[in-house]
Structure formats: structure tokens, C-alpha cells
Amino acid sequence: xxxxxxxxxxxxxxxxRFENTNPEEFLNELSDSTGSTKENxxxxxxxxxxxxxxxxxxxxxxxxxxxxxxxxxxxxxxxxAIDWIRKKVKTPREAMELxxxxxxxxxxxxxxxxxxxxxxxxxxxxxxIESTRSKAIELAASSSSMSDEDLGKFVxxxxxxxx
Numbered sequence: 001x002x003x004x005x006x007x008x009x010x011x012x013x014x015x016x017r018f019e020n021t022n023p024e025e026f027l028n029e030l031s032d033s034t035g036s037t038k039e040n041x042x043x044x045x046x047x048x049x050x051x052x053x054x055x056x057x058x059x060x061x062x063x064x065x066x067x068x069x070x071x072x073x074x075x076x077x078x079x080x081a082i083d084w085i086r087k088k089v090k091t092p093r094e095a096m097e098l099x100x101x102x103x104x105x106x107x108x109x110x111x112x113x114x115x116x117x118x119x120x121x122x123x124x125x126x127x128x129i130e131s132t133r134s135k136a137i138e139l140a141a142s143s144s145s146m147s148d149e150d151l152g153k154f155v156x157x158x159x160x161x162x163x
Contacts, residue, residue, distance in 0.1 A: 015096070023058055027041065064076060
């Protein structure tokens with residue numbers, strides 16, 4: 001119960017911070033600790049045109065900083081802003097809920113994409129290994145210095161390590 005209250009109180013503190021700080025100040029606070037650039041402030045000015053409530057914009061800044069390692073991404077922020085406008089997000093809690101959901105979906109997608117990528121590479125890596133071994137056998141077979149008996153041993157050793 002104490003842990004749940006602690007999480008709620010941290011979330012409440014964050015919501016209050018989102019609600020009581022204008023986006024420029026909020027970005028400036030984050031920038032002080034990360035050394036953000038002028039570019040971040042220029043991106044913020046461009047995102048302001050979407051007319052999100054300041055508290056919701058602060059959530060967007062916070063979310064983007066977490067995703068992009070203390071940098072703002074204009075295209076990412078625009079996509080999220082448009083999504084939140086469509087969903088009529090008005091409060092920081094709604095924005096936090098959506099950003100958390102989006103982040104979980106992204107992590108799941110990234111995990112699956114990495115797994116699919118690894119699985120897709122397996123056949124091509126096996127083909128490269130198989131090709132390399134085949135070339136080694138061909139080279140050994142064409143070598144005039146290797147007896148038939150030695151070639152047989154070599155090929156058997158290649159097949160042992162193959163399987």
C-alpha cells in the first residue's frame with residue numbers, strides 16, 4: 001500500500017509540475033540538467049501552433065525527452081500532438097496515460113521487430129557458413145598436395161563441425 005501511495009504521490013507531483021509550469025520554463029528546467037540546445041526551443045515554438053494546453057504540452061516534452069534521450073524531435077512531437085488533438089486530450093493525466101500506452105506499444109513492437117530481424121538473419125547466416133564450408137571443401141579437393149585419404153578426413157571433420 002505504501003508503494004502504491006508513493007507512486008501516486010510521485011505521479012501527483014509530476015501532474016502538478018505539468019500544470020504549474022509553462023512549457024518554456026519546463027523545457028528550460030529539463031535543459032538545465034541535460035544541456036539541451038537552442039534547437040529544442042525552436043522545435044517547441046513550432047509545436048505550439050497545435051494549441052495543446054500547456055500542461056499537455058509539458059507531458060509531450062517530457063515524453064519526447066524520455067524517448068529521444070533529452071532531445072526534442074519535431075516530427076515525433078507533431079505526430080503525437082495530432083493524435084492527442086484527435087483524441088481530445090485536455091489534461092496531463094490523459095496525456096500521461098496515452099504516452100505510457102504508446103511507449104508500451106512501441107517497446108512491444110521493438111521487441112518483436114528485433115526478434116523477427118534475428119530470425120530473418122538466421123537462414124542467410126547459415127547460407128554464408130554453408131557456402132564458406134563448401135568453398136573450403138572444393139579448395140581442398142582441388143589441391144594436388146592432399147591425398148584422397150586426407151581429403152576424406154577433412155570432409156568428415158567439416159561435416160562433424162557442421163552438425
